Amino acid sequence: MVTGSQHLRTIEAGALSVAYLETGPADGPVAILLHGFPYDVHAFDAVAERLSGQGWRCIVPYLRGYGATRFLSSETMRSGQQAALGNDLLALMDALNIERAVLGGYDWGGRAACIVSALWPERVLGLVSCGTGYNIQDIAGAKQPVDPDSEFRYWYQYYFHTERGVEGLSRKRCELTQFIWKLWSPTWGFDQATFDQTAEAFDNPDFVDVVIHSYRHRYGVVAGDPELKGLERQLADQPMISVPTVVLDGGDDEVSVPSEEDKSAPHFTGPYRRAIVPGVGHNFPQEAPEVFADAVVEVGSGR
Numbered sequence: 001m002v003t004g005s006q007h008l009r010t011i012e013a014g015a016l017s018v019a020y021l022e023t024g025p026a027d028g029p030v031a032i033l034l035h036g037f038p039y040d041v042h043a044f045d046a047v048a049e050r051l052s053g054q055g056w057r058c059i060v061p062y063l064r065g066y067g068a069t070r071f072l073s074s075e076t077m078r079s080g081q082q083a084a085l086g087n088d089l090l091a092l093m094d095a096l097n098i099e100r101a102v103l104g105g106y107d108w109g110g111r112a113a114c115i116v117s118a119l120w121p122e123r124v125l126g127l128v129s130c131g132t133g134y135n136i137q138d139i140a141g142a143k144q145p146v147d148p149d150s151e152f153r154y155w156y157q158y159y160f161h162t163e164r165g166v167e168g169l170s171r172k173r174c175e176l177t178q179f180i181w182k183l184w185s186p187t188w189g190f191d192q193a194t195f196d197q198t199a200e201a202f203d204n205p206d207f208v209d210v211v212i213h214s215y216r217h218r219y220g221v222v223a224g225d226p227e228l229k230g231l232e233r234q235l236a237d238q239p240m241i242s243v244p245t246v247v248l249d250g251g252d253d254e255v256s257v258p259s260e261e262d263k264s265a266p267h268f269t270g271p272y273r274r275a276i277v278p279g280v281g282h283n284f285p286q287e288a289p290e291v292f293a294d295a296v297v298e299v300g301s302g303r
Contacts, residue, residue: 009022011095013095015076016071018062019070020059024056028052028057029055030056031051031058031296034105034108034110036109038177038211039286040067046289059092067201081228082136084224085108087228089103100124106285111136121241126246126298128245128296133267133268134268137235173199178199183255240267246274250287251276252280
């Protein structure tokens with residue numbers, strides 16, 4: 001379902017036919033808003049409505065493996081690695097002839113936004129990143145154990161390393177993803193209709209393959225797409241981000257639990273602000289759309 005004045009469009013961009021929602025004036029400043037796992041474009045419905053009312057052109061794409069986005073070739077690896085997500089975003093900007101935009105996202109979408117901000121800063125007006133502020137993976141270091149509390153919260157990632165996890169995601173994807181929503185956002189009172197609207201995006205024929213590859217590649221368990229080796233080498237250097245940035249952490253996020261110490265800050269060299277927002281879980285834009293939209297305006301205006 002498309003709400004309000006949003007329009008579902010498709011465009012060929014890189015390896016994909018990207019399905020995206022667009023709202024707002026065609027000549028307005030551009031915000032590209034990027035969802036994570038296991039969510040979809042509707043996480044940004046209220047954000048896009050608020051921003052478009054202020055004159056922004058909002059582009060909200062379904063990521064690879066979600067919704068009506070499709071691979072153009074059956075030969076393309078169904079990769080969910082970070083380089084693929086960043087490359088997809090840059091290709092979409094090129095296909096839409098968007099020279100510069102504010103990039104806003106969380107989870108997988110935040111990773112794509114951070115990658116483009118780090119490697120192609122001339123294309124980015126500003127960045128809004130939620131949950132994990134600096135969201136570029138250190139794959140080389142990912143084999144080292146972390147604190148037990150974090151290991152416990154990453155259970156789903158290790159589950160996806162097993163064939164049992166593949167079967168679980170394939171056969172019980174709605175039950176599993178709704179369970180994750182409740183775990184990660186314990187104070188968000190979403191209703192069944194809200195979940196069902198998003199769950200339609202998980203019927204994509206490549207959803208399982210892309211998700212499984214994502215959670216295996218980030219630990220070095222499987223190889224990535226050979227076409228993306230060069231880009232992964234750049235990301236392995238953990239490049240700095242120089243664009244104006246606001247990092248938003250949900251105070252009730254039960255997977256990316258915020259700490260008082262801002263461990264992301266050293267990775268940013270430009271104007272930077274971080275806020276921990278009480279009462280918000282992992283799905284930040286859908287739970288606190290006003291805060292997210294205001295952050296987009298903030299980094300886009302250079303304040």
